[in-house]
Amino acid sequence: MVQHARARLDASFSAISDATRRGILEQLGRGDASITDLAEKFHMTLTGMKKHVGVLEGAGLVATEKVGRVRTCKLGPRRLEQEAAWLEKYRRLWEARFDELDQVVMELKRKEQVDERK
Amino acid sequence: MNASEEKGRAMKGGTTVERKSERELVVTRTISAPPRLVFEAWTKAELFKRWWVPKSLGLSLLSCELDVRVGGKYRLVFAHGDSEAAFFGTYLEVTPHSRLAWTNDEAGEPAQVTTVTFEAVPVPGVGEKTRLVVHDLYPSKEALEEGISSGATDAMPETLAQLDELLVSLAAPV
Numbered sequence: 687m688v689q690h691a692r693a694r695l696d697a698s699f700s701a702i703s704d705a706t707r708r709g710i711l712e713q714l715g716r717g718d719a720s721i722t723d724l725a726e727k728f729h730m731t732l733t734g735m736k737k738h739v740g741v742l743e744g745a746g747l748v749a750t751e752k753v754g755r756v757r758t759c760k761l762g763p764r765r766l767e768q769e770a771a772w773l774e775k776y777r778r779l780w781e782a783r784f785d786e787l788d789q790v791v792m793e794l795k796r797k798e799q800v801d802e803r804k
Numbered sequence: 805m806n807a808s809e810e811k812g813r814a815m816k817g818g819t820t821v822e823r824k825s826e827r828e829l830v831v832t833r834t835i836s837a838p839p840r841l842v843f844e845a846w847t848k849a850e851l852f853k854r855w856w857v858p859k860s861l862g863l864s865l866l867s868c869e870l871d872v873r874v875g876g877k878y879r880l881v882f883a884h885g886d887s888e889a890a891f892f893g894t895y896l897e898v899t900p901h902s903r904l905a906w907t908n909d910e911a912g913e914p915a916q917v918t919t920v921t922f923e924a925v926p927v928p929g930v931g932e933k934t935r936l937v938v939h940d941l942y943p944s945k946e947a948l949e950e951g952i953s954s955g956a957t958d959a960m961p962e963t964l965a966q967l968d969e970l971l972v973s974l975a976a977p978v
Contacts (some may be wrong), residue, residue: 790851
């Protein structure tokens, strides 16, 4: 399970190693956009933007659909999995935090029991 | 559930996270002590600072000030490498041993609101445990999702810094 997840993360690693592509993903997280919209937003040529979107699409992070003359981009299936992975990471953070809370509270509990015996 | 199952679950942690709606994240956990002790650990700065930033994060807490009363402020300052980040807000509700709510003001207005409830769970012969429910309400769907991708979520500037940074680190050879 972990190995599988790691392999998939490896696959998307090069796609997200570029700051512009990370920006595109963040942008698409707020809503779908056309290649033209994205090119304008990131001050790029259409050709440059198509190339970035192509890399993201190849990694499953973005999905595109052409309707008439407009190619619309949205988050792809793997990006949605990444969001699930984020939630798991968030859970682990809280778990680590609560494990330490447990220790602190146990100490309070022991102290209280010792005080009661006095 | 019998006692040994309960214990097994507690040892594995048993922390759950759920996205309740477009704007809400809910974290739950049971702690093996009565609410009054758990509440103490959330409201006394010298105790709070011992667990809020788990060691595994590699962050250090430079200062922690908690003025736990309705309208009182809190302020946490973290160091990570050469940078510092402050997290601050105001307590909205303080009900001893049962409920705390505060705003996270560092991201601007309207603020994200965190509500924690401490529910006593009787354990025959042992006393009480505490069911903790941490509820984060974001001002908008976008704020939650931005939290997901940029790390504005909660007081964890660097760990949740960027979804992509996390993925890069996960993908790195071990």
